[in-house]
Amino acid sequence: MGQSVTTKDLRAWYGNHEVLHGITVAFDANCVTAIIGPSGCGKSTFVRCLNRLHETLPDARWEGQIVIGDQETRTLNEVKVRQAVGMVFQRPNPFPTMSIFDNVALGPRLSGTRKRKEMPDHVEACLRRAALWDEVKDRLNHSATRLSGGQQQRLCIARALAMEPDVLLMDEPASSLDPSATLRVEELIGELKTSYTIVIVTHNMQQASRIADKTAFFLSGELIEYDATGKMFTQPKVKETEDYITGRFG
Amino acid sequence: MDAERKPALRLSRLIWNHAFTGLTGLLLMLAVLPLFLVFGYVIYKGLPGLNLQFFTLPTTPTGIPGGMSNAIVGSLEIVGVASLISIPLGIGAGIFMSEIRAGWFKSFARFLTDVLSGVPSIVVGLLAYAIVVKPMGGFSGISGSVALAILMIPVIARATDQALQQVPVSIREGGWAVGARQAQVWLRIVLPTAIGGVVTGFLLAFSRVLGETAPLLFTAFGNQFWATNMMQPVAAVPLQIFEYALSPYSDWQQEAWTGSLVLVIIALIINLITRLWVAKKR
Numbered sequence: 001m002g003q004s005v006t007t008k009d010l011r012a013w014y015g016n017h018e019v020l021h022g023i024t025v026a027f028d029a030n031c032v033t034a035i036i037g038p039s040g041c042g043k044s045t046f047v048r049c050l051n052r053l054h055e056t057l058p059d060a061r062w063e064g065q066i067v068i069g070d071q072e073t074r075t076l077n078e079v080k081v082r083q084a085v086g087m088v089f090q091r092p093n094p095f096p097t098m099s100i101f102d103n104v105a106l107g108p109r110l111s112g113t114r115k116r117k118e119m120p121d122h123v124e125a126c127l128r129r130a131a132l133w134d135e136v137k138d139r140l141n142h143s144a145t146r147l148s149g150g151q152q153q154r155l156c157i158a159r160a161l162a163m164e165p166d167v168l169l170m171d172e173p174a175s176s177l178d179p180s181a182t183l184r185v186e187e188l189i190g191e192l193k194t195s196y197t198i199v200i201v202t203h204n205m206q207q208a209s210r211i212a213d214k215t216a217f218f219l220s221g222e223l224i225e226y227d228a229t230g231k232m233f234t235q236p237k238v239k240e241t242e243d244y245i246t247g248r249f250g
Numbered sequence: 251m252d253a254e255r256k257p258a259l260r261l262s263r264l265i266w267n268h269a270f271t272g273l274t275g276l277l278l279m280l281a282v283l284p285l286f287l288v289f290g291y292v293i294y295k296g297l298p299g300l301n302l303q304f305f306t307l308p309t310t311p312t313g314i315p316g317g318m319s320n321a322i323v324g325s326l327e328i329v330g331v332a333s334l335i336s337i338p339l340g341i342g343a344g345i346f347m348s349e350i351r352a353g354w355f356k357s358f359a360r361f362l363t364d365v366l367s368g369v370p371s372i373v374v375g376l377l378a379y380a381i382v383v384k385p386m387g388g389f390s391g392i393s394g395s396v397a398l399a400i401l402m403i404p405v406i407a408r409a410t411d412q413a414l415q416q417v418p419v420s421i422r423e424g425g426w427a428v429g430a431r432q433a434q435v436w437l438r439i440v441l442p443t444a445i446g447g448v449v450t451g452f453l454l455a456f457s458r459v460l461g462e463t464a465p466l467l468f469t470a471f472g473n474q475f476w477a478t479n480m481m482q483p484v485a486a487v488p489l490q491i492f493e494y495a496l497s498p499y500s501d502w503q504q505e506a507w508t509g510s511l512v513l514v515i516i517a518l519i520i521n522l523i524t525r526l527w528v529a530k531k532r
Contacts, residue, residue: 053427079430083428086428093421097442097443106430110428110430110434156424160428
């Protein structure tokens with residue numbers, strides 16, 4: 001599991017408005033990479049290009065190269081890309097008409113990657129990895145919407161893991177959670193990185209320094225600096241990075 | 251504002267408040283009054299004929315005891331087949347209008363749907379006559395179903411479109427993010443989430459066409475006898491009411507009133523079921 005993610009001169013537009021101006025970067029496999037930057041700098045857009053969700057918006061398009069492992073995503077069917085690159089969103093979005101079990105099982109069911117007999121074990125494994133199993137094991141057939149916010153987000157993580165992706169994208173996954181739920185999600189990310197490549201967008205620099213091996217700093221649609229997290233926060237090379245980290249803007 | 255002026259101000263506001271509340275209550279009663287008058291009159295005229303044989307005996311010549319059982323069964327058959335036709339087409343059209351990115355064509359489709367829902371039902375009946383009755387060489391229940399389906403489709407399509415629009419984008423994105431194909435996202439995730447609105451739309455369409463007479467006049471045509479063969483003329487309650495009401499026979503006229511009462515009751519029941527369903531969904 002866990003593939004590298006490389007982009008080359010990635011540009012993205014909403015209509016005629018260019019929001020990413022040629023991003024070239026390489027994320028290592030089995031690493032947690034944080035993407036930080038002020039609001040509107042293009043971090044979410046960047047991440048949504050990686051699983052080809054950006055183009056689902058009307059008038060949105062992208063150009064350039066995105067390579068997951070050794071395959072260029074543009075040449076692949078976008079459904080295949082999304083099966084290999086999972087995503088957890090800012091606000092938990094479990095499927096409201098489905099039970100906890102069905103939420104996790106839907107992805108593998110639709111893609112046919114798991115047989116019916118294997119499903120209960122597979123769902124249990126994913127819920128365990130998402131640190132949710134103990135809380136829901138007696139009520140797998142309950143509606144997913146009856147869970148708390150933090151539980152729903154862990155359910156969404158389990159749902160993403162069920163597809164056994166190579167890369168896990170997380171767009172500010174803890175921003176709508178309370179501190180204790182946030183801590184659980186961060187612990188989870190630390191455990192998951194051994195099996196997945198994780199790219200996490202966050203506006204919380206303390207979070208980035210807690211969980212990320214490497215950090216990329218975006219500003220106005222450009223990649224300003226990309227380095228090991230410890231080094232970037234203590235000895236930033238670029239002035240804008242230092243300004244942002246020290247809170248002079250953002 | 252000094253303390254002496256406050257009590258006077260408060261009193262005049264109170265008076266205005268009560269006056270307007272009273273006025274709007276009065277207007278409400280005026281608006282609802284015709285509804286109650288209609289209900290009341292239909293109940294008054296129809297109730298004497300409401301008995302078991304109305305539902306068990308078929309239509310008979312005047313003077314012989316009868317009922318409308320064949321018309322009731324016929325109506326259910328015609329509307330049932332119309333539902334089978336209109337549900338997939340209506341939901342499909344609704345999904346198209348809500349989900350496909352087709353720019354100007356989408357707004358055009360929505361416009362057409364609204365226009366179609368306003369076409370007079372007798373015109374729809376003539377259309378069904380031209381495209382089903384003439385080629386078939388005779389009246390039939392199926393041509394009536396086609397006419398009613400044409401009336402039902404825009405209602406179901408619009409309700410589906412609006413219900414799907416209410417489903418947040420985040421749900422769709424969740425579906426795409428686990429690698430679901432477009433059709434799978436629509437049918438397995440979005441449509442089930444929107445099903446409340448879709449069912450409401452269907453129930454409204456069903457309830458409306460149950461009482462439609464004009465489109466059946468030259469399609470299903472009506473039938474005195476038991477007619478379960480949809481390829482032949484079939485009886486329907488509104489047609490029967492039409493025939494009986496125009497007749498000079500008092501027992502047939504009584505049957506017409508009772509038939510009207512039954513239609514009103516069915517519409518009421520469907521409305522109540524729709525409301526209960528929506529309330530339960532919330």
